[in-house]
Amino acid sequence: MEIALSSQLQMQAAVAPPRKRHRRSRKSIVPGFGLTMGFTVAWLSLIVLIPLSALFLRAAGLGWSEFLAVGFSERAIAAYRISFATAFAAAALNGVFGLLTAWVFVRYEFPGKRVLNAMVDLPFALPTAVAGIALTALYSPNGWIGRFLEPLGIKVAYTPVGITIALIFIGLPFIVRSVEPVLADVRVDVEDAALSLGARPLQVFVRVILPAILPALLTGFALALARGIGEYGSVIFIAGNMPFKSEIAPLLIVTELEQYEYGAATAIATVLLLASFAMLLLINGIQVWTRKRMDP
Amino acid sequence: MISLHNISKSFGTFAALHDIDLTVRDGEFLALLGPSGSGKTTLLRIIAGLAFPDEGQVRFNGEDVTDLPVAERKVGFVFQQYALFRHMSVLDNVGFGLSVRPRAQRPAKARIRARARELLDLVQLDGLGDRYPAQLSGGQQQRVALARALAVEPQLLLLDEPFGALDAKVRKELRRWLRQLHEQMGLTSIFVTHDQEEALELADRVVVLDRGVIEQIGTPEEVYMAPRSGFVSGFVGDCNSLPVTVSGGRAEFDGQPLDVAVERLRDGPARLDFRPHDAAVSANGHGLPLHVSGVYRRGGCWRVEGAVNGSGQIIEIDLDADQPAPRLGSQIAFSITRARVFAEEGTQ
DSSP states (O other), rough: HHHHHHHHHHHHHSSSSSSSOOTGOOOOOSSHHHHHHHHHHHHHIIIIIIHHHHHHHHHTTTTTHHHHHTTTOOHHHHHHHHHHHHHHHHHHHHHHHHHHHHHHHHOOOOTTTTHHHOOOTTTHSHHHHHHHHHHHHHHTTSSHHHHHHHHTTOOOOHHHHHHHHHHHHHHHHHHHHHHHHHHHHHHHHHHHHHHTOOOOHIIIIIIIIIHHHHHHHHHHHHHHHHHHOOHHHHHHHHHHHOOOTTOOOOHHHHHHHHHOHHHHHHHHHHHHHHHHHHHHHHHHHHHHHHHHHHOO | OEEEEEEEEEEEEEEEEEEEEEEOOTOEEEEEEOOTTHHHHHHHHHTTTOOOOOEEEETTEEETTOOOGGGTTTTEEEETTTOOTTSOOHHHHHHHHTTOOOOOOOOOOOHHHHHHHHHHHTTTTOTTTTSGGGGGGGHHHOOOOOOOOOOOHHHHEEEETTTTTSOOHHHHHHHHHHHHHHHHHHHHEEESSSSSHHHHHHEEEEEEEEEEEEEEEEEEHHHHHSSHHHHHHHHHOHHHHHHHHEEEEEEETEEEEEEEOOOOOOEEEEEEEOOOOOOEOOSSSSEEEEEEEEEEETTTEEEEEEEEETTTOOEEEETTTTTTOOTTOOOOEESSSSSSEETTTTTT
């Protein structure tokens, strides 16, 4: 009798919602969460959070009206516009041609493939100033390429076009290296399936391949964009750095620093940082959305 | 009617297919059976238009389609790993073939969805249209792939190892169901398999391929009971092989003459093949001695394994399970009731 009763009680207990969740039930099967999370937080704080919050603190010291005045001065706004527009254009162009490059590397075998593949990473390794000087030499009105563009009325060096070219150079590896592994993962038989169902090659690309690699492409795009916004070394040589015309935001920050205007520099940096963060967050959101559709 | 004429194909120096002639009748369920590397998948892809032969012709109803790409051949192709579009819902997967048609022939969106739902009903997946492929089991994905292929109303259904990735029970169910579907829709179907049991169970005719050459074409019964080559004999069904010597129209094993008819074979070494069920224990102790090293139940039989005559040659025979099983380590004598003798490879 007692046994029957106790089992009945147990059943009731099982049916009734647990009042207090047991600690043990939350334990993950992958051990070491506490330790690794601790290290991650400490590391991120040291490397990213503390320097950035110092930046915010410094900017906060300005006071709201002064912050607006220097952070959104006409010159600063022009610089943001140039920075974001060129970074966006460069990332977008890289999206197209970087994808093409990744496609060629994944799908075809050809002599010299390894050498060419290694060359894609060069923009990572090269000191950016070297790249900037080389590009300037090429595109200046009497440079190897610039001299042919000059008669056509196309000015590259010392204009936003030049900035964009420098940023394309800097951003290419981000796209190629993000897309390559995912593209290699797209099975050829999925393309065959689409073809066998009557799809034309363009339809296969747009409806089957592109959706599969879109999250990776967006990652590459976001990385290239972020790098482009912050890029300094390669741009300053080719940009000409004329305020309102070809002055990028990072350069403006350095200019302010050189004039000991630390407050102005941090204000501009804060605006730049927040805008970049918002854009990256947006891209991340799109990514999560596309990925969720693939791996529900 | 599909006909192949003198199809050859090589990849680099590797000859995948050599001089293949084959006719597939309307409404037929045909199996391409062979070990890996036999060229069976390549042949299927050539029929589909996913690969092109170096030489020879593919004809659909007499019309030369050799150079026609897959999109224009009106075939349904089911891939080994299903090749579903992971970013599309099941319904969109099934409707894909209709939705990529040129605008003039493309049905309205609602019509495509309705048709896709009909097909999902047909493959018994009604209600799963809004799921994504990753949310389905292997068997369900396989049926989605089939529904997707059927959506374009193909005259020919081609299946590459359709049951390869499924577990045994699901495989058996799907096989039976596919056979029914084939009858019901009046399709002509060709499937590739390396599983001889599957080919024998499912197909009207079996094409046995080895190293890019057709070894035999015939009904499952013909291929099993009257294999035309040593390869077919060894590959289709369980088979024991014993090295024998042919002299004067008789086969001898280890000096012992066997009661087996030998036709058209020159004197010399040969290979004798017999199936496990074509053996019987001799009551009088005459026959080949078998040292029993393993016994297990296989349906209504004892499958007995052992070495023949100490030669190290391991064979398997089936004995009636109504009789007590032979003890391990004991020696029994058996006779072969039906066998075939083939010339040794390369000496025919």
